[in-house]
Amino acid sequence: MKNLFIIVFTFVSFSVFSQTDEEKAQANNPLAQITAFNLQQYYSPNLSGNSEATSSTYWLRFAKPTGRVLWRVSLPFSTYSNPETGVSTSGLGDFDLFAVYLAVSKPTLSVGIGPSVSAPTATHATLGSGKWTAGAAAVAFASLSPQFQAGGLAIWRTDVGGDDLREDVNILAFQPFAFWQVGSGVYFRSAPTWNFNLEKGTYNVPLGIGLGKVIKINKTVCNFFIEPQYSVLHHGDNQPLFQLYSALNMQF
Template structure:
């Protein structure tokens, strides 16, 4: 075998091996990011842009509602063993005819700010947990988009992630109003979100959750079931997760609306 042919074959083999390693590394990185996204208190800075669409809203089933939730997640190391994870939800809402004579509204809803204090290491049995305060901020720009109340309470999350790609757990918070417009109804609500996700490899995840809420003032529950599929990829140099899914309302007050859609673009900023 000539020297030039040998060098060519050697270079080709090295290119194939290096190329395969790069692909494997990329897939591992994507899978790790997908795994972190399944954990609400992972040490991953991200900005989910969550678009929700619902039709047949309201008692007359003539309303529509579109909500874009801007949800930055920022982890901060506060000691050698603890993180503080800031999770903010700022809703931008467009809705119309949610009840007869309501007309249409567009603007901000109320902001929800949560802080979770979480150990950096899981427990001996592999559980991850975090607890902290949640604050309701009356940023609603219309009476039909917000509560007009300041509120606060506790929040907590617990979850476990397995070597086979499963993530399961639950997030809960309770908010009571303590200030705001005296002419508006008090806030006393519980939010409970059990969730289950399965990593499928190559940055892909399928997930299901209940985003159930209960209004103790009206004794009414809202229980949507969300089923979604997501994929971690790149837009140029920007890492993103793209998710699409459907929502089925198991229970919803004052409406027979049962279906909705959800699309999420999450900007990812992993530690370098």
């Protein structure tokens, strides 16, 4: 299963479908005023503190615009395995939601800000926080040219309820991204997510560069990509030292 996106990407990379330059540029826009469904995976074969441990998380994401507000819901399914202890845990993680108001919505620039919340839906304690959390999200996407797009996503949340026996939550995530279109729907990309646990003082800052392909099947714009990412700064156990970020994103 972990090689699914590699197989699909290789297959569609040799397919030719017609799509406009605008569709290619907007395929990676998190603020695109288009209904979207994404299937994304982060796979890490080695974690800090235990080189034998592995983790894999599939994210199901659905985005829907209503006027100038874009809603995005996400639900992770994760597997954590530690051969040294013989522990392997799989199940759902915490449900995630943010709604951003498009303060700026232009062909070359989109900016949104709004609330961000999560619910403790994890099926195992190691896969979630056990807390209700709330905070804010901010997103910006700039189409600097038909060939180059860039922007960033920032999310901060803290706990507002839940299991009193679980650790408090105070997290910050920042995802800078850049895309360079090279033609025929093919593009280079970099979109690592930098995670900071402000409560525990742990963090992970990866960098990566990957390859993507945008194709159009009937009226659906499909975006396949693979992006290896390496941690250049990290502190704390169970931080991914290397991970493969891959996805199929669809806009309808």
